[in-house]
Amino acid sequence: MNITLRLLLGFFFIVGLAAWFVLNVFTEEVKPGVRQTMEETLVDTANLLAEIATEDMPSGKLDTAKFAAAFERYRAREPHADIWGFKKDSLDLRVYITDVHGIVMYDSEAQAIGQDYSRWNDVYLTLHNEYGVRSTQIDPNDSRSTMMHVAAPIVRDGQMLGVLTVAKPTLSVQPFIDRSRSRVERAGWWLMGGALAIGLLFTWWLTRSIGQLRRYAREVSLGKKTKLPEMNSSELDELGRALAEMREKLDGREYVENYVHHLVHEMKSPLTALIGSAELLDENMPQAERATFTANIQEQSRRLRDMLDKLLALAKVEHRTALEETAPIVLRELADSVIADHAIQLLQRNIACENLITPEARVTGEAFLLHQALTNLLLNAIDFSPVGGRIQLLLETAAGKHTLIVRDQGSGIPDYALPRIFERFYSLARPGTQRKSTGLGLPFVREVAGLHGGEVSLGNLPEGGVEARLSLPTSI
Secondary structure: OOHHHHHHHHHHHHHHHHHHHHHHHHHHHHHHHHHHHHHHHHHHHHHHHHHHHHHOOOOOOOOOHHHHHHHHHHHOOOOOEEEOOEEEOOOOOEEEEEEOOOEEEEEOOOOOOOOEOOOOHHHHHHHOOOOOEEEEEOOOOOOOOEEEEEEEEEEEOOEEEEEEEEEEEHHHHHHHHHHHHHHHHHHHHHHHHHHHHHHHHHHHHHHHHHHHHHHHHHHHHOOOOOOOOOOOOHHHHHHHHHHHHHHHHHHHHHHHHHHHHHHHHHHHHHHHHHHHHHHHHOOOOOHHHHHHHHHHHHHHHHHHHHHHHHHHHHHHHHOOOOOOOOEEEEHHHHHHHHHHHOHHHHHHOOOEEEEOOOOOOEEEEOHHHHHHHHHHHHHHHHHHOOOOOEEEEEEEEEOOEEEEEEEOOOOOOOOOOHHHOOOOOOOOOOOOOOOOOOOOHHHHHHHHHHHOOOEEEEEEOOOOOEEEEEEEEOOO
16 A cells, blocks of 8 residues: 555544544534423423412412413414524423322313323422423334423412423424534535545645655666755755755765776876876987977876866766756857857868858757857867868757757767767777867766756768757757
8 A cells, every 4th residue: 555545544534533523422412402402491481380370379279270271372372483494383382280199180282181190200209399300202113202391399388289390392393403413414524525635635745745755866866967856844845955965975975986987097098198208308319209209298288187177067067956047048149159169170170160050049048058068069070070071050949849960071980989979088089180088078068968958969970970969948
């Protein structure tokens, strides 16, 4: 089970359990709460009617005639009441009066006159000066047919004359119970749905953030340049920064080890030449030979300087994960600038360089880095072009990308060298001079392309020569 499902189920289980418990308590409290309210009202009603019944007994004897007449008029009323959306068109109180022995003297339903109610709790408790109340199920097969009975003593001059009981069916308040329960249950379902929605949102946010960090770590492990994603949480931000710091330390250690290894290897040849030339200069030799060795020292010294300069430039680019100062760049103007910088080399070798890039083509990026990248590609084309040759700078546009193309008419790249052409310090001998470059120019171009979200490739042309392709997105 993945972490997304675990988080969602765990969150929903906790919230659902709490919601079920609260709703269950609310639902279970609705019915007794309504009945308690009804009982409290019946207590007031019973005591009021008991006082009214006492007024009809001036002789101190129980006489229910006037009370019965008044109650018949009560039963004939039609209240037409609208109670919170429920219509009440009839009155449903039942009243009966017993004497001090519990014998029913009056019953508004005319059902129990003359019967002995002395053992019913409402009458029995009241006759013993206690609170008299009982609840009786009228129909044994119907739990909703309960009648609540509340009694009050009929007292005159300190002497108890009898007991008055008010009864009311609990079914009369059942609609209020049902509606309250329905509302509570409906609110509960809304609560559960809201909890599920919040759980989904929270789980999506957390797993999305974890997924971003996971993708970041995977891309770093593959050696890709990727920017640390922004997290909307201080804890996740701290975790991301820790991953980035770990990556920088590990990369830095491996980077230094690799570079020291390659640098030592590549510096052996020019250093050996320098040491050998310097030792020979100490000997007595003809002036012509001395000039040759002196020129060799100067050439190898320049090679070492170029190697270190380019190595520093490449190291600076390789440690960057994002562009810093971007701006719109007109590609034709960029190419014109690069060609102008190398006009002397082109003139010395009588090489024609054509800029065929359309004037309207633009990209967004760092002008300095793209200038250096295109410079490296053009220098390679110049070095491998024959005297009197031609170099073309073209542009292809497709699928949101501009591809800068540099074509020369040189001898091409040997098949064995194609897989290694972008390795650091790997270089081919230049035609004519057989000199090698630092082997850092093309790796630099690849890093610049990656920073801009593009790519670079080199390949041989069918008709001869090499085509370098630098693809850049039209916008970053």
